[in-house]
Amino acid sequence: MAKRIYNFSAGPAVLPVPVLDEAREALLSLGESGIGILEHSHRGPEFLAVYEDAVDRCRRVALIPDGYDVLFLQGGASLQFAMVPMNFLAPKATADYLVTGAWSQKAVEEAELYGHVHVAASSADANFSYIPREIDCTEHPAYVHFTSNNTIFGTQFSSEPEILRNSFLVCDASSDIFSRTIDVRKYGIIYAGAQKNLGPAGLTLVIIRRDLVESGNYNLPTMLQYRTHADNQSMFNTPPTFAIYVLGLVLKWIVVEGGLEAIERRNREKAAKLYAFLDESRIFKGTARPDSRSQMNVTFVTGDAALDKQFLAAAEREGLSGLKGHRSVGGMRASIYNAFPPEGVDALVDLMRRFEAEHV
Numbered sequence: 001m002a003k004r005i006y007n008f009s010a011g012p013a014v015l016p017v018p019v020l021d022e023a024r025e026a027l028l029s030l031g032e033s034g035i036g037i038l039e040h041s042h043r044g045p046e047f048l049a050v051y052e053d054a055v056d057r058c059r060r061v062a063l064i065p066d067g068y069d070v071l072f073l074q075g076g077a078s079l080q081f082a083m084v085p086m087n088f089l090a091p092k093a094t095a096d097y098l099v100t101g102a103w104s105q106k107a108v109e110e111a112e113l114y115g116h117v118h119v120a121a122s123s124a125d126a127n128f129s130y131i132p133r134e135i136d137c138t139e140h141p142a143y144v145h146f147t148s149n150n151t152i153f154g155t156q157f158s159s160e161p162e163i164l165r166n167s168f169l170v171c172d173a174s175s176d177i178f179s180r181t182i183d184v185r186k187y188g189i190i191y192a193g194a195q196k197n198l199g200p201a202g203l204t205l206v207i208i209r210r211d212l213v214e215s216g217n218y219n220l221p222t223m224l225q226y227r228t229h230a231d232n233q234s235m236f237n238t239p240p241t242f243a244i245y246v247l248g249l250v251l252k253w254i255v256v257e258g259g260l261e262a263i264e265r266r267n268r269e270k271a272a273k274l275y276a277f278l279d280e281s282r283i284f285k286g287t288a289r290p291d292s293r294s295q296m297n298v299t300f301v302t303g304d305a306a307l308d309k310q311f312l313a314a315a316e317r318e319g320l321s322g323l324k325g326h327r328s329v330g331g332m333r334a335s336i337y338n339a340f341p342p343e344g345v346d347a348l349v350d351l352m353r354r355f356e357a358e359h360v
């Protein structure tokens with residue numbers, strides 16, 4: 001087998017090796033069944049056990065209260081940009097959106113197809129390099145939507161925005177789900193594409209308060225109503241069985257690692273090493289405002305596009321892959337999700353140090 005290298009990709013992203021090992025075994029036979037995980041019917045007892053384990057582990061890892069449903073959907077976080085307003089934004093109503101990057105802007109564009117959007121906060125004035133502190137919500141918003149971690153711009157909310165009790169929070173947590181402890185009771189809906197912290201692409205985790213499921217719009221295609229999936233154990237149609245299986249393994253790995261508290265601690269340590277180096281570097285500079293820095297996506301530049309290119313080439317040569325910044329912003333981005341090993345962060349800092357010594 002080819003040697004595994006350090007994969008800093010923003011998503012799909014690195015997965016824990018024990019998860020990949022177990023999944024490899026299950027490709028040929030899930031347990032003693034003699035049938036591989038890709039080949040099992042989603043209605044059979046073997047897959048039902050996989051599904052129940054995955055839901056149960058989600059609940060235990062994130063302490064999800066009973067009044068919430070855990071759904072495994074398809075269509076990515078991008079379909080949630082539309083499903084949320086389709087279900088909860090009536091044509092004359094207004095939803096409040098905190099715009100902190102390209103993904104929240106896309107969410108706004110989808111919501112505008114269904115109702116009114118009020119931008120309650122935005123950091124567009126400084127190229128999304130910070131998390132706004134002032135939030136100006138409307139009096140009765142249908143909901144308040146925010147993106148907890150901005151994958152492209154490398155910023156992250158350090159805690160949930162405060163909103164009035166007459167509304168509910170909707171969070172796109174695609175790039176920091178289960179990277180730290182979370183108080184699910186503060187949210188109406190949390191959604192996340194799985195392909196960064198949870199498993200393979202093609203699966204979207206939705207954690208949704210049950211009263212909201214019940215209150216959603218009925219005048220929608222069946223597949224676009226949350227109740228359809230809540231009432232059918234996410235199996236109204238054929239679910240992404242393999243992705244659900246791997247998500248279950250990733251959650252099992254999180255428990256073995258010590259749960260979200262331990263994962264959070266390790267994520268903080270990894271990010272702190274990189275930011276400490278960026279703060280003292282003479283050629284590399286972090287792009288996010290220090291009080292808004294992401295623990296998941298560390299974005300930085302040299303300020304010289306040609307030098308960035310040289311650095312990226314040097315990184316590739318040393319087996320540090322996926323460090324190119326998003327095409328819309330350039331520079332570099334180190335995505336260091338849960339499964340990214342601390343040794344990979346050390347290797348990056350070491351390379352940056354050597355590169356700096358050669359280029360100042």
Ligand SMILES: Cc1ncc(COP(=O)(O)O)c(C=O)c1O
Pocket residue numbers: 011075076077078079103147149150151152172173174175193194
């Ligand atoms: C914060 C955030 N939201 C939404 C998306 C879009 O996710 P998907 O490709 O699952 O639709 C991404 C993808 O990177 C993301 O980082």
